[in-house]
Amino acid sequence: MSLAHRMKTLVRDGFLVKFLVVGGLSFAIDLGILALLHEVGNVDLWIATPIAFLTSLVFNFFVQKNFTFQSGARAHVSFIKYGALVAFNVVATDVIVNLAAGAGQSYALGKVIATIATTAWNFLLYKHWIFKPAPEHDGDIVDLDASATPASGPHHRD
Numbered sequence: 001m002s003l004a005h006r007m008k009t010l011v012r013d014g015f016l017v018k019f020l021v022v023g024g025l026s027f028a029i030d031l032g033i034l035a036l037l038h039e040v041g042n043v044d045l046w047i048a049t050p051i052a053f054l055t056s057l058v059f060n061f062f063v064q065k066n067f068t069f070q071s072g073a074r075a076h077v078s079f080i081k082y083g084a085l086v087a088f089n090v091v092a093t094d095v096i097v098n099l100a101a102g103a104g105q106s107y108a109l110g111k112v113i114a115t116i117a118t119t120a121w122n123f124l125l126y127k128h129w130i131f132k133p134a135p136e137h138d139g140d141i142v143d144l145d146a147s148a149t150p151a152s153g154p155h156h157r158d
Helices: 003-013 015-040 045-068 075-102 107-130 144-148
Strands: none
Touching: 015 045, 015 107, 045 075, 045 107, 075 107
C-alpha cells in the first residue's frame, strides 16, 4: 500500500484529524502551563517543562483513548505502554527545550520543535501499539476442557 493511500485512509477514517485536534489542545494546555509556571511563577525551565508536559499528557491519554482511537484495549495495559512513551517523551522534550534556550533561542521555539518530533512518533505508536484494537475473532467459542482431553483413548469413561 502506497504512502499516499495510507494517508488518505487515515484522514478518511478520522484518526489523523482527531489525533491532530486532540494534540493541538494538548499542546495549548502544555504551552499555557509552561508559560504560566515559568513567566508568572518564575519556575525554572527544568522543572516547569516536565510539569506542563505531564499535565497535558494525562489529558491526552484519556481523550486519545476514548475519542480518537475509541480503544477497547485494557486501560491498564495501554497506560503502562503510554507511561513508557511518556518517560521517553519527557526526557526528549526537556532536552530539546533546554538546548534551544541554551543556544539563545526562545524556550517556546524549543517546545514547538519538541512537539513536532514527538507528534510524528506518537501517532504511529498510539495507533499501532498503545491503542491498538484487539484482534478480531470469528466468534467461535472453544471449550478448552473438551479440547484438552481426547474423546477416546485409555482414559476415556462413558
